[in-house]
Amino acid sequence: MDFSLDEESKLMVESLKKFLAAEVLPVEADLKKRGILVGGAMTREVYDEGAKIRAKAVEAGFYTAHVPEAIGGGGLRHVTLTAMRETIAMCGSEMMAVFVMGDPPMGPTAMLSMLNDVQKDKYLHKLMSGEWTTCFCLTEPNVGSDVGALELMAVRDGDDYVLNGTKIFISNGLFADVFQVFACTEKGKGMGGGLSLFMVDGDTKGITRTLMKSMGGDDFQAELNFEDVRVPAENLVGQEGYGFLGATQWLSGERLMMSTQAVGLAEYSLKFGVEWAQTRKAFGKPIGKYQGVSFPLADCRIQLDAARALTYQAAWKLDQGEMAMQDLAVAKVFAADMLQKVVDTVMQTLGGIGYMTDHPIERIYRIARVFRFGGGTSEIQRKLIAKGMGL
Amino acid sequence: MKILVALKRVADPDNANKVKVSPEKIDTTGLEWKINPFDEYALEAALRLTEDGKKPKKREGEVVVMTLGPKEVETTLRSALATGADRAIRIDCTDDELDGRLVANALKTVIAEEKPDYVIFGKQAVDGDNNGVGQMVAELLDWPMATFAATIQEEDGSLLVSREVDGGMCTLRVKTPAVVTVDLRIVAPESVYSKLTDKAHKYSDGVRFAALPAIMKAKKKPIDVKALADTAGGVTIGSNYANFEAPAARAAGVKVEDVAALVDKLANEAKAI
Ligand SMILES: Cc1cc2nc3c(=O)[nH]c(=O)nc-3n(C[C@H](O)[C@H](O)[C@H](O)COP(=O)(O)OP(=O)(O)OC[C@H]3O[C@@H](n4cnc5c(N)ncnc54)[C@H](O)[C@@H]3O)c2cc1C
Numbered sequence: 108m109d110f111s112l113d114e115e116s117k118l119m120v121e122s123l124k125k126f127l128a129a130e131v132l133p134v135e136a137d138l139k140k141r142g143i144l145v146g147g148a149m150t151r152e153v154y155d156e157g158a159k160i161r162a163k164a165v166e167a168g169f170y171t172a173h174v175p176e177a178i179g180g181g182g183l184r185h186v187t188l189t190a191m192r193e194t195i196a197m198c199g200s201e202m203m204a205v206f207v208m209g210d211p212p213m214g215p216t217a218m219l220s221m222l223n224d225v226q227k228d229k230y231l232h233k234l235m236s237g238e239w240t241t242c243f244c245l246t247e248p249n250v251g252s253d254v255g256a257l258e259l260m261a262v263r264d265g266d267d268y269v270l271n272g273t274k275i276f277i278s279n280g281l282f283a284d285v286f287q288v289f290a291c292t293e294k295g296k297g298m299g300g301g302l303s304l305f306m307v308d309g310d311t312k313g314i315t316r317t318l319m320k321s322m323g324g325d326d327f328q329a330e331l332n333f334e335d336v337r338v339p340a341e342n343l344v345g346q347e348g349y350g351f352l353g354a355t356q357w358l359s360g361e362r363l364m365m366s367t368q369a370v371g372l373a374e375y376s377l378k379f380g381v382e383w384a385q386t387r388k389a390f391g392k393p394i395g396k397y398q399g400v401s402f403p404l405a406d407c408r409i410q411l412d413a414a415r416a417l418t419y420q421a422a423w424k425l426d427q428g429e430m431a432m433q434d435l436a437v438a439k440v441f442a443a444d445m446l447q448k449v450v451d452t453v454m455q456t457l458g459g460i461g462y463m464t465d466h467p468i469e470r471i472y473r474i475a476r477v478f479r480f481g482g483g484t485s486e487i488q489r490k491l492i493a494k495g496m497g498l
Numbered sequence: 499m500k501i502l503v504a505l506k507r508v509a510d511p512d513n514a515n516k517v518k519v520s521p522e523k524i525d526t527t528g529l530e531w532k533i534n535p536f537d538e539y540a541l542e543a544a545l546r547l548t549e550d551g552k553k554p555k556k557r558e559g560e561v562v563v564m565t566l567g568p569k570e571v572e573t574t575l576r577s578a579l580a581t582g583a584d585r586a587i588r589i590d591c592t593d594d595e596l597d598g599r600l601v602a603n604a605l606k607t608v609i610a611e612e613k614p615d616y617v618i619f620g621k622q623a624v625d626g627d628n629n630g631v632g633q634m635v636a637e638l639l640d641w642p643m644a645t646f647a648a649t650i651q652e653e654d655g656s657l658l659v660s661r662e663v664d665g666g667m668c669t670l671r672v673k674t675p676a677v678v679t680v681d682l683r684i685v686a687p688e689s690v691y692s693k694l695t696d697k698a699h700k701y702s703d704g705v706r707f708a709a710l711p712a713i714m715k716a717k718k719k720p721i722d723v724k725a726l727a728d729t730a731g732g733v734t735i736g737s738n739y740a741n742f743e744a745p746a747a748r749a750a751g752v753k754v755e756d757v758a759a760l761v762d763k764l765a766n767e768a769k770a771i
Contacts, residue, residue, distance in 0.1 A: 114573055118580050118713045125707035168710030181710050 108345065112418040116187040123169060123191050127198045130163050135203040147201035148326040149468055154282050158237070165237040170209040173360075178220050178227070180236055185422035189367050193415075196371020201470065203265070211361055212278035213240040218287070221345050221353045222306070230285055230306050239284035244274040244331060245354070252487045254289075254351065255297030259333060261290035261305065268292075268305065268343065270313075270336040280329030281316050284309050288333075289354065292347050304350025306342045324476040341376065361482040362435040363425070366418045366442035369478050373411050373442075373449040376471050377463075380404055380453035387458075398428040400456055407449045414442040433495040436488040443478035443485060450475045499559030500614040501544040503583070504605055504632075507574040508625040519744040526593075533574050539685050542705040543678075544618050545582045546690040547652055551699035558694060559615075562686060564608055566591055572721055580716035582710035587612075590743065591726040597737040600730055602634035607729040609639060619679040621646050631680035635709055642672040648683035654691045691727025692737045718754040 112120065134156065138144035143152050164170040173188050174180020183191075188208075195204045209215050216233040222231055233239040250256045270290055274280070285308055292303040307314075313336035319328045344350055384395030384404060394400045403447050417438040424431035444476025454461040461468045479485045509517060510530040518525040533541075541563065548559040563578040564587040565571050575586040589604050611618055619632035636643035644659035648667070651658040660669040660680055672678075683689060685702040708716075754760045764771045 114576060115717065116715055117573075118577050118708060118716070119710055121577065122580070122708040122710070125705070127703065129704055129707065166709065167707065168712075172710055179712075183710075342705065 108420060108423055110186050112187065112190055112421045116190060116463070119172075119187060120190050120194055121327060122167075123194050123207075124198075126164070126167060126169065127195065127200070129203060129259070131200060131203050131207060132162055132198065133304040134160060135200055138203070142201060146324045146464075147325055147474075149202060149282075150326065151282070153202060157203055160203055160206040161209075161237040164207045164209075165235075167208050170214060170237055171235050172208060173210060173217070173354075174215050174235065175217055175220055178215075178231060179412070180215070185363065185425040186317075186419060189363065189422040192364060192367040193371040193374075196368045197375045199375055209234070209237070210364055212242050215241070215285070216243075217360060218353050221304075221342065223342060223344075224304060226344065233284070240279060240282060241285050241287055242277050242279040242283035242329075244277050244280070244286050244288040246274060246276045248273055248275055252484055255302070257291045257302060258280060259288070259290045260294075261292050261303060261338070263292075263340070264337075266340050267337040268340060270305070270307070270333040270338055272333050274331040274333075276319065276328045277331055278327050280331050281318060281327075286331070287344075289350060296348065299352050300348035303347050304347075304353065305338050306344060307336065307338050311336050311338065323477060324470070325474070335497065340478075346476040359425075359430070359435050360431060362439045363421055364489075365478055366414065366435075366438040367481045369442035369446040370415045370418055371473075372471060372475070373407070373414070373446045376446075376450050376453050376468060377404070377407050379410060379466075379468055380407070380456040383457050383460075394456070403452045404456065407452050410445040410448060414438070414445040417441055433492060436483075436491045436495075439478075439483070440485045440488045440492075446475045446478055500612065501547060501561050502609055502614040503537070503541050503544045503561060503563050503578075503618045504565065504617070504619050504635075504749065505541070505569050505574060505578055506534045506562050506620075506623045506625075507535045507567065508623055511535070512623055519742050521741050523594075523739075524742055531570075531574065533577060534620055534623045534625075536622060536624070536680065536682070538620075538705045539682065540618040540620045540680050541578055541581060541583060542665055543647075543650060543680050543684045543690050544616075546695070546701060547616070547650065547692045549692060551692075551696060551701070556694065558692075558767060562587065562612060562614070564589070564605065566596060566604060566726070568592055575721055576716050577708070579719040579721075580660070580713040581706060582708075583714065583719075585719055586721040588726065589724050589729050595726065595735060597735050598628055598630045599634060599736050600733050602631050603731050603733040604726060604729040605631070605635050606638040606722070607731055609635065612694060613675075615759035616672050617641075617675075617677045619677070621679045621681050632677055636677035639675075639677070641675055641677050643677040643679075644670045644672050645679045646681045647678050647717055648681055648686075649689045649704070650678060650680075650684065650690045654693070661739055689731045 135144060138156055161170060168181055172181035176182030195207060198204055215231060219231050234241055247258055249258055258289045261268040261270050285306055288305045288307045290303055290305060291301055293301040310494050313334045315332045317330045318326060319330055321328055345353060381404060385393055386398050387394050421434035421438045424434050454468055454472055457468060460466055463469060510532045513530055516529060544561045548557050548561055550556045561583045563575055563583045565575060565760050566589040572588060575588060579586055581644050587608055622629035633643060643662050646661040647659045648662045649660045656673050657676055658669060658671050660667040662683060687703050691697060754763060
């Protein structure tokens, strides 16, 4: 196994660092100073400022680096993409860095390879150029992990399908120009022929979008209500009843993204703990000289390195053409637990200052929690791992 | 138009504390290498001089980067090619075979062969801070030279080059071909104008980053390798390093009781006032 970066990938990561330093972090600092970006929350104004970063990221090739070459993307290997995503997660940005790589939820995903030529003309190009953004609409009030039980119905009526139902927790749902909606087209069939995927224009009559406030405070999830929403039949992606098959491929990509982000965010967080342990004095010494402080931080290093190795191993296996479902699940469960542990240890090391909203760790502590269920819960990952073990 | 830019790789200044020093040598194993920052500015200036600043931009002329060093320095060249340079030249040697005079002589040979309109250097490399090669090359070529450039404006057959001096700017008009060494300010938004560039155009502050497609294309751009013996013109290394010593660790500071004690220390110990 070799997940070292080749020369070209190193250049890409270097270039990305420069991009973040020149085009993203100063913009974010400015938006904060002007009171536009507050508490890492997405607003229309922040989103519009982000669109400017997105345009530059498209030009620089970062935005579509993850998209297969066959549909016009950079087609980079997973190991390289992982290094790039890690760099972004480590850069300390609260929000604006999400506009750099066109990863889910906003950007074009590998899943869009399934679009036919007409659909590509209509949607893919606009998503690749960053003119439009999208969102991934799966979860519903009564259905999360048990995807086969989706209730949002799509019923064929002449040249249209008519959609009725509700999606919740949809990231970028407030802003997306086009939705990727999973719907039930035949009750009782579940994943085996009952779940279809539709491209739905965001401004179609009958759709209402409502902000869902969250613990992370990013104001980035929405409830989407569909009431007699007419979608032209030509917007059905792939074969009726089999839309979810494509999505499974996408979800494995998201699992890798989640563990990568957890690793990057943990690395960024750990720095605060180590620096504080070196400089904060109590009872005549820097607190890091007490094993009660240094050993938990050493444990963080162990967990973090292990999570990174698992993440890169999964990425490397994907690059070898393996599905790597088991490895992705292992990495995700481990990295999500690791992140929470690291952030908690760092906050403990910081003492009171880490609890204050002025310190970055306060916000990270809140958002760290989502990694254990976003993109497939840790229990569902374990279910998958156990199944792989023949259980 | 053709512009040559000399590049040197230096140990990443952000990790300089990792350098292990013994009296005989500086141990460079495990160090991260980067393009010398002032050389990055030189490259940025050269690229701006071949562009019109429009969108999509039109380029006129080529930028050639050159360096001396072992095969590994091709990473540095590749990074410059990804940023926009058109081709590269490496003079093959090891780092400890070199000193400034030898480097200047080798570069002179390459420049004489390539016949560029301008050669642009960083004002100094941040490892040795010698600030010498650019000037020596100008002397060896018998070309006009402008150093520490903060702005460059291209004219017909000459360059208008300004450097910052106490209380203002000092501006030279140098006939081309010429040697220019650049300072930090050269990457400010309004520092460099080619003949093609509209004076209203403002560049992004700082050096540009390489776009991903350009990084992929850089693989195919040529790197020409020359032998040191063929370029040095008989010059051999002239300086020997006698001893290396790490800077002394900083002594701990003191806390003073009051302003009077501070003034006393500044006056009598530091002799600063
Ligand atoms: C910030 C955020 C952003 C999100 N963005 C999106 C988005 O963009 N698009 C989208 O479609 N969804 C999104 N989601 C939804 C997310 O994917 C779901 O929350 C997740 O899939 C879990 O579903 P659920 O919350 O309905 O929990 P459930 O599936 O109802 O699970 C509840 C609990 O039961 C456990 N459980 C369920 N089944 C089993 C089992 N068989 N064995 C053991 N335990 C089990 C789960 O692990 C969990 O602990 C987002 C969620 C969050 C919090």
